[in-house]
Amino acid sequence: MKAIKYLVMGVMLAGFSATANAQEVELNAALDGIKSQAPTAAKLAEVAYKKNKKNPEAVLKLAQAFYAQKDTAAARKYANLANEAGKPKYQYAPAYLLLGDLEATYGTDGGKAASYYNQAITFDPKNPAGYKKWAMVYRKISPSQAAKKLEDMKAQCPDEDVDAFKGHIFMLANDEKQAYENYAKADINKLDKGYLNEFVRASYFTGHFQDALRAAEAGLKIEPRNAVFNRLAMFSNYELKNYEAAKSYINKYFNETDSVKFSEYDHFYTALIYQALEDKANMYEQYNKALELVNDQSMIKRWAILKSVSDSYLKDKEFDKAIEYYEQYLACKPNLGFDDEEGMANIFSKYGDADASKKKEMTTKAADLFGTLAEKYPIQVVYANFMRAGLMNKLDDNMKNNLAKADYQKVIDLLATKADRSKGEDTMLKTSYHYMMFNAFLNKNKALAKEYANKILDIDPEYKPALEIQKLK
Structure with a gap:
């Protein structure tokens, strides 16, 4: 009896194994046919489905194969059948994921895709x-x-890095601030190259240079020749005033990175690094390269580079070069304002202060320019006349020719009766009265000098020069 029993069981198991193998063979044949886009792929899929219609995992493989071949109708059909295969016992969450993918990739209704994904979450909340x-x-x-x-x-x-994925979501939405705030909470040691790329950019562009450097250095451990990581490590070190460290990345970025096209912004930033290190030869070389590459679509504008070059020459007291580049700056910057044009007057003024042989010429140019600006920008008329007065006074020998008197008088006329003067305006008015007070004193008009002294003391009761004038008999 036992022998017969085991014989029957062996036959049954052999039959089950044969059936399972047939199901697997037919499924693999269908998957191969779909992948190769065979003319019989649809029929092979039907055969495989009939043999596996109670197996949602197998049916979903058919759907996924059609999805990979962009056959959306067949993919949707078998995804729905895979879900049906799980009923009535359960809804098949992976089928809803694929249906969501179909809508997200090929559909026009994002809400419908979200609905499918929500059903997948409902039926498998741990995925x-x-x-x-x-x-x-x-x-x-x-x-x-x-x-x-x-x-x-x-x-x-709980094992998923939610903060990193939230950072990714906000980065895709172009919200760098929120992206940074979430990436900053993530475990940097668990971030892959793509997440680190986003973290370093979000950090840098929101001004969090220490975190940008941290992310860049972590990225370089994974991919030492990565252009983005080297670039932003260099930039971040500059912003953190780690100039030597920034310099160490210059060679790495320009000579040891893969697949990178250098931009005017790269050369501009490199010039700033060399400028901080007072390496003038390399600084001007990089500025020139930036000017060669810059165009109307550039992130940095030509006029900004020209201004920086002019400032560098001014710092080095190479005034003629500073003027040359500042003239180019003024010529190409759109929507010039008072501050822009005042910059040229300041160069003239510093030139005159530094070179005695140029004092009269350059100081006069600066004064004349402020005179022009007073007319061009009425809102700045007080300040422009005040600055012109100071420059004219530099050209006067102990007020002998009263060269500044007319301009200081304009300042007084404009401010003396103004009720809501600012602190800066009080300073300009006090300085103008000071000039008039000493001008009167030098011309031996003590009464007038005392009158101006009193006006000064109304503004600043402790102003010593005015107090001294008041004591005169």
């Missing part, structure tokens, strides 16, 4: 894929809601 895919779709509608959904994932899937 992080549903939350992530829902967030990726919903970020286009509301990045903050997408981030909130990821908090639900955190409760169900």
Whole structure:
């Protein structure tokens, strides 16, 4: 009896194995046919489905194969059949994920894709894929809601790095501030190259240079020749005033990175590094390269580079070069303002102060320019006349020719009766009265000098020169 029993069991198991093998053979044949886009692929899929219609995993493989070949109709058909295969016992969450992918990739209704992903979450709340895919779709509608959904994932899937994925969501939504705030909370040691790339950019462009450097250095451990990591490590070190460290990245970035096209911005920043290190030869070489590459579409503007070059020459007291580049700056900068044009007057003034042989010529140019600006910018008329007065006074020998008197008088006329003067305006008025007071004193008009002294003391009761004049008999 025992022999017969085991014989029957062996026959039954052999039959089961043969059936299972046949199902697998037919499924593999269908998958191969779909992948090779064979003319019989649809028929092979039907045969495989009939043999596996109670097996949702097998049916979903058919759907996924069609999805890979961009046959959306067949993919949708078998995804729905895979879900049906799980009923009535359960809904098949992976089928909803694929249906969501179909809508997200080929559909026009993001809400429908989100709905499918939400069903996947409902039926398999421990699978992080549903939350992530829902967030990726919903970020286009509301990045903050997408981030909130990821908090639900955190409760169900504690091993997932929610902060990093939230950072990714906000980066895709072009919200660098929120992207930075979330990436900053993530474990940097667990971030892959893509996340580190986003973290370094979000940090740098929101002004968090220490974190940008931290992310760049972590990225370089993974990919030492990565252009983005080397570039932003160099830039961040500059912003942190780590100039020698920034310099060490110059060679790495320009000579040891892969697949990079250097921009005018790269050369401009490199010039700034060399400038900080007082390496003038390399600084001007990099400025020139930046000027060669800059165009109307550049992130940095030609006029900004020209201004920086002019400032560098001014710092080095190479005044003729400073003037040359500042003239180019003024010629190409759109929407010039008072401050822009005042810059040229300041160069003239410093030139005159530094070179005795040029004092009269350059100081006169500066004064004349302030006179022009007083007419061109009425809102700055007080300041422009005040500055012109100071320059004219430099050309006067102990007030002998009263060269500044007319301009200081204009300042007095404009400010003396003004009720709501600012602190700066009080200073300009006091200085103008001071000139008039000493001018009167030098011309031996003590009464007038005392009159101006009293006006000064109304503004500043402790102003010593005015107090001294008051004591005169």
